[in-house]
Amino acid sequence: MNTEASSQYVCGIFLQGKRIFLVRTLNDDGQPDGGFHFPGGRYDERVGKAEALSYLLKRKYGFRVKILAPIGSFTSRGRGGMPSTIYPFLCHSDSRILLPTNKFQTGLVDLDDIDSTYLDPLDRIVSEKIHHYLPLYTGGRRLIKRSDSEAAEVQFYISSLLYYGGRIPNNEKRDFLALTKTDATIKQIREAYKWTLRVQGLDYNEYLDYLERKKGKK
Numbered sequence: 438m439n440t441e442a443s444s445q446y447v448c449g450i451f452l453q454g455k456r457i458f459l460v461r462t463l464n465d466d467g468q469p470d471g472g473f474h475f476p477g478g479r480y481d482e483r484v485g486k487a488e489a490l491s492y493l494l495k496r497k498y499g500f501r502v503k504i505l506a507p508i509g510s511f512t513s514r515g516r517g518g519m520p521s522t523i524y525p526f527l528c529h530s531d532s533r534i535l536l537p538t539n540k541f542q543t544g545l546v547d548l549d550d551i552d553s554t555y556l557d558p559l560d561r562i563v564s565e566k567i568h569h570y571l572p573l574y575t576g577g578r579r580l581i582k583r584s585d586s587e588a589a590e591v592q593f594y595i596s597s598l599l600y601y602g603g604r605i606p607n608n609e610k611r612d613f614l615a616l617t618k619t620d621a622t623i624k625q626i627r628e629a630y631k632w633t634l635r636v637q638g639l640d641y642n643e644y645l646d647y648l649e650r651k652k653g654k655k
Contacts, residue, residue: 443512443520446559447490448477449502449528450567452574456545457567458534459554460498469542474560475525486524494528498536502528508574509608511562511636523559525566527574562636569629570612572621579620587623594630597644605637 451458459473478493480486487504494502508525536543546554548568556564567574583591595617598610616629634641 443522445480445482446477446521446523447480447486447493448475448523448525448560448563449490449494449504450475450508450525450563451502451528451530451534452567453545454575455548455571457548457551457564458543459546459556459560460536460541460543463540463542467539472555472557472560473542473544473546474557475563477523480524487526490526490528498534498541500530500534502530504528508563508566509606509612511559511566513558513562521559523563525563565632565636569625569632570616572619572625573612573616576619576621579618583623590623591617591626594626597641598630598633600644600647601634601637601639604639605633609633609637 458476460476461469461471461473464470476494476498477490478497480489484492486507490504491502494500505527508527510522510524512520512522534543548564548571551561551564551568554564582588595614598605598613613629613633617626621629631641
């Protein structure tokens with residue numbers, strides 16, 4: 438995590454199949470004041486993140502939820518160059534989430550359509566993680582053994598993530614490993630791997646170059 442002073446946020450992720458719940462505040466004239474985002478807000482570091490999220494969801498939106506699990510953390514820089522970090526949590530609500538239509542605009546957006554949705558920057562990163570790792574949150578454990586070629590491809594990805602070491606957060610490496618044990622297709626695993634490198638600013642060709650140099654020393 439960046440050691441500079443940063444804005445800290447927590448947010449709740451509500452999934453319905455392949456759709457995610459998004460919200461944005463409306464101004465007094467009924468127009469939105471920004472892009473869609475996940476419900477939540479600034480994180481008060483005097484309390485735990487999950488506790489802060491529960492409080493924010495109740496105070497700002499008026500609903501109680503069950504917080505299931507954290508989904509890592511993501512940092513980006515705004516126009517002024519200052520970092521902002523968001524901590525998303527997978528949540529569940531036993532009832533339909535209803536918000537005042539004169540104050541909020543809400544939507545259930547299909548993850549396949551997320552690229553064409555106006556999202557706040559940090560929330561876009563989170564939505565991409567959910568999109569690429571969806572089987573980790575909704576799928577079951579893999580029951581059918583992968584073919585030899587698929588197993589070799591998966592192992593290649595895992596080995597490369599280990600090569601990058603501390604440049605990839607441990608929780609992201611753990612999530613990728615967990616994804617490979619779900620019913621995710623090899624295509625989904627491949628896309629999740631590409632996304633993981635991209636969001637961490639890493640070049641796949643660096644690992645290929647390392648393998649070539651390693652081969653040349655034998």
